[in-house]
Amino acid sequence: MPEPTTKSEPQETEQRIFEAALTVFASKGRDGARMQDIADRAGINRALLHYYFRTKQQLYQAVFAHLFQQYVNSFSESLQLDGTFGENLRDFIDRYIDYVREHQDMARLMMNENLAGGSLLGEHLAKAFATKGSPQQKMQQAIRKAVETGEIRPVCPRQTMLTIISSCAFFFLIAPTVKVMNPLAATDFDAFIEARKQHVFEVLYHGLALKGEAT
Amino acid sequence: MPEPTTKSEPQETEQRIFEAALTVFASKGRDGARMQDIADRAGINRALLHYYFRTKQQLYQAVFAHLFQQYVNSFSESLQLDGTFGENLRDFIDRYIDYVREHQDMARLMMNENLAGGSLLGEHLAKAFATKGSPQQKMQQAIRKAVETGEIRPVCPRQTMLTIISSCAFFFLIAPTVKVMNPLAATDFDAFIEARKQHVFEVLYHGLALKGEAT
DNA sequence: GTCTATATCTCGATAGAC
DNA sequence: GTCTATCGAGATATAGAC
Missing domain, CATH: 1.10.10.60 (Homeodomain-like)
Incomplete structure (x- = not known):
């Protein structure tokens, strides 16, 4: 000591x-x-x-870099994605929403950086990909594989990935708006989140799966 | 004169x-x-x-109020939504993405306001609904009707509406990130937007439609 | 209506005591 | 390592000439 x-x-x-x-x-x-x-x-x-x-700049950059590091290390590591596509999709949605729920300020910081032009994003995103692959990269790969094996319709993996994270993250960022427009979100945000997990999975799974496959 | x-x-x-x-x-x-x-x-x-x-405050509030007014008047008025659900969905997605494309700064301003707590949102959202109904309200009503008539699966209209606007608006707000991760978005953003319209419609339509109905 | 000049305040950053 | 005091830059806002 x-x-x-x-x-x-x-x-x-x-x-x-x-x-x-x-x-x-x-x-x-x-x-x-x-x-x-x-x-x-x-x-x-x-x-x-x-x-x-x-300086303020150095404080900002330190916070930004730390969040990226934390995101790749703690979230990405725990992702398996070795089941069926349906299992992988549900797992990713649940974990992604849980992660954002526990790190809402990080999500808001990233959005603010994007709104301001995103000058810090390039290098950090590149570094995150170079090391172990981000959670998004992993899921995108799972989508690509499911398309190739014919498990789901021939969708564009990048567009699909964007649709998934949009559906999972956007509502946190516009929480003040959501709470005005949705009574449940205003009274019990946690219950709203759980309902959202289920909704996003159902819509996206049916939207991606081939006809004949049910939940 | x-x-x-x-x-x-x-x-x-x-x-x-x-x-x-x-x-x-x-x-x-x-x-x-x-x-x-x-x-x-x-x-x-x-x-x-x-x-x-x-003052700066008054300038900010004037800009904010004007954008709300413009949004309700120009976008909402042109929405018909009197066809089949599939037609309505495609129409909404196309028009919504086009509107955000032409008013990206408005979308960014609204996001900034949400991130900062959204103290101005309450009154303006309430006023927009009270007058003629926002575009979101119209589409949400169309979803509700389609559920009641059995045209689509029994989804929650509010959650579904949130999924649609998430898929249509989020990528504009994180454009710097998207341009790092998607080559097409970096080289030809307009082409990317058109591809996105098609993707969002296909995934959400299949995700909402009853089995047996095709595009 | 538009400008220059200036007042006033706030912010980021530093110096120095403890 | 933490504080008080302060400097200097830059911000909002105003006054007054044109």
């Missing part, structure tokens, strides 16, 4: 900054975010942000 | 401010936007922004 620190654990503080920064960046974007807001949310002083991460 | 103005048409200037403000707000959000950027893009001075719209 190292020598005792003057005050609380430094790692703990850095973690609090990370989480606070993620939340604020996710809501307001890189330029809209205020260092004061991040400091307040982390329960520390503004100057301490600059002690850990010299 | 009214008396001649000192310089150029005032209406023209206000319009240019509107469009410039929309683009900047759409990219950076309400707080991230800079009045200087808007003025530059509109080709005028910063002070003139305050002459037309006193």
Whole structure:
């Protein structure tokens, strides 16, 4: 064990900054975010942000890079996708929605980056693919295989992948709108999420499967 | 004709401010936007922004309200949805994607507002529904009817509507990501859009239709 | 209606005490 | 490692000339 620190654990503080920064960046974007807001949310002083991460830019990039790393490592690793296409599709939808549910700020941050032009996306996406393959890549490969074996209709794997993640992620990002338009989402968002899992699977499975195959 | 103005048409200037403000707000959000950027893009001075719209807040709200008005009036009016469900679905998908294509900044602005909490969404959404019904409301009604007549499987109209707009709008908002992952989207986005229209219709139609009905 | 100049405030970042 | 105090840049907004 190292020598005792003057005050609380430094790692703990850095973690609090990370989480606070993620939340604020996710809501307001890189330029809209205020260092004061991040400091307040982390329960520390503004100057301490600059002690850990010299500039706002570096803090933003650190958060961004960390989320990508975490996404590839924790989500992708647990994906098997070695069953029938129907099993794989349900598994992916369930896990993807669960992951986004637990990492909504990450999804919002990525969307903000896209809206702002996405200058950071290129390198990180490329790196994620180069290492172990992203969850999307895995599922896309499963779609391609199912098309080749004739398990599903001859759809474009890329378009299909886009349709799946659209159906799974979009509603989180427009949650304020969804809660205005759907009573269930407003009163019990978790119940709404479970209903959505089932709906997305049913529609997409029937939409992809060959006629004659039922659920 | 009214008396001649000192310089150029005032209406023209206000319009240019509107469009410039929309683009900047759409990219950076309400707080991230800079009045200087808007003025530059509109080709005028910063002070003139305050002459037309006193504050940044008022400019933002004016742009937001105008877009809602325009959306309900121009898009909703042209929707018929009086054919078979398949015809209605294809019609909606084509028109919705075309509308978002021509109003990408509006879509981005709405997403930014959602990400920031959506405090402006409630009243405007409520007002849009109260008047003539939004395009979404119309299509949702068509889904409900098709379920009742047995034309399609007994799906939840609200969930289905969400799946349709997710599949039609999400890819515009993450265009930077899509262009990294899909070669066609990077080289010819218009061709990609047309391919997407077809894909979304096919998957969703087969996903909703009763077995035995083909395209 | 449009500009220049300026007032006022807020933000990001640093210096230095503890 | 954490704070207070402060500097300087850049932001919104206003005043006043044209």
